[in-house]
Amino acid sequence: MPVRNRPELLPGTLEMMILKTLSIGTNHGYGIARRIRQVSEDVLRVEEGSLYPALHRLEKRGLVASDWRRSESNRRAKYYRLTPRGRRRLTAETASWNQLAEAVGKVMSARLVQEA
Amino acid sequence: MAVADIVRSIFGAPDPRPPERIARDIDDELAFHLGELERDLVEAGASPDDARARAVERFGDPARIRRQCERIAMEDSVMLQKVNFVLMIVVLVGLGAVGAQVVITQRFNTLALQAITADLANMKFEARAAERSSGLSGGAPPGNAQKRDPLDLLEPGLWRQAQPGGLMHSDGAYLAILARDDVENLTGFPSGTLTIPRHEPAYELTFLATGAKNLVIKAIDDGGASGLPHREGRWVMTNGLLILNLGEVAPDGGPIMLVRVPE
Numbered sequence: 001m002p003v004r005n006r007p008e009l010l011p012g013t014l015e016m017m018i019l020k021t022l023s024i025g026t027n028h029g030y031g032i033a034r035r036i037r038q039v040s041e042d043v044l045r046v047e048e049g050s051l052y053p054a055l056h057r058l059e060k061r062g063l064v065a066s067d068w069r070r071s072e073s074n075r076r077a078k079y080y081r082l083t084p085r086g087r088r089r090l091t092a093e094t095a096s097w098n099q100l101a102e103a104v105g106k107v108m109s110a111r112l113v114q115e116a
Numbered sequence: 117m118a119v120a121d122i123v124r125s126i127f128g129a130p131d132p133r134p135p136e137r138i139a140r141d142i143d144d145e146l147a148f149h150l151g152e153l154e155r156d157l158v159e160a161g162a163s164p165d166d167a168r169a170r171a172v173e174r175f176g177d178p179a180r181i182r183r184q185c186e187r188i189a190m191e192d193s194v195m196l197q198k199v200n201f202v203l204m205i206v207v208l209v210g211l212g213a214v215g216a217q218v219v220i221t222q223r224f225n226t227l228a229l230q231a232i233t234a235d236l237a238n239m240k241f242e243a244r245a246a247e248r249s250s251g252l253s254g255g256a257p258p259g260n261a262q263k264r265d266p267l268d269l270l271e272p273g274l275w276r277q278a279q280p281g282g283l284m285h286s287d288g289a290y291l292a293i294l295a296r297d298d299v300e301n302l303t304g305f306p307s308g309t310l311t312i313p314r315h316e317p318a319y320e321l322t323f324l325a326t327g328a329k330n331l332v333i334k335a336i337d338d339g340g341a342s343g344l345p346h347r348e349g350r351w352v353m354t355n356g357l358l359i360l361n362l363g364e365v366a367p368d369g370g371p372i373m374l375v376r377v378p379e
Contacts, residue, residue, distance in 0.1 A: 028148065029145060030148065047176040049149075049176030052142075075148055
């Protein structure tokens, strides 16, 4: 069931999720989008086309690399893979994200008492 | 991090593909995504038309995304063009600054040289005019008048030490170069008394400037060595030096110049 009010992604989170998805293995753009949709249980179904500018920026910065191959459907597809630099960036981004999520989670789950 | 990595992280890696190849690759990549999406939707039960419409809805505007991707691909070349342009400007400005410095220095040197040359030429002209009007060179041999122009003595020539404080030119002219303590008896100017203690025989000159460049030697006490009458002379103040041309009063009959060296 489609989610009408999907949360908007924070800046940089799409690139972080692409890196995370590619850390599992090489994939093409459509495969990356499909995996993000599946893992996020349709909550984070972003406009799939926006994946490509993000992918191309990552490739330009040397965080991912690509080559053209035949897909499972025997069509010519561009496959992306994580570079060593991309893996180091993912490690740093993951630590930073966890710290942020934990801090935000603490605030949101705290029982705040209004000051008199 | 290597310099190449820093440059790459800032500007991105240059894309070696020609622009038309970049555009075709982007088209192929986006078409693959839309084709796969349509195929999955059809497999899930949608009609081909419905699957195509829903695929575009989920994907977004392919033309807009294509433009975004092309812009990213061209960013490096545009950025490199900008960097190259800025570097070229910096190099040109640097070369221009160096060139301007050289031109200004040469111009300054040329002007300074011209000023010195003009000054010397003016001095020579005035000296000759003064000598013609005063008859200072009248007693000199005809062939020596030009050679013994006192101001010519300032130019490089064959000089040898004649005696303390003096130089003898190969032409026989004598140049007395006086330090300040040598002219301590110079009691004033334009009139005064000048003593040359190291000169042998010692000179004591009493003179009076009579015009802008001329003076009258009122008395010469040289112990009777020269036996020459008092004559008119000429003075020049230039470059901090007081140059007195006393005419034909030197023992050898040539002109003598007394140069007061500034402190």
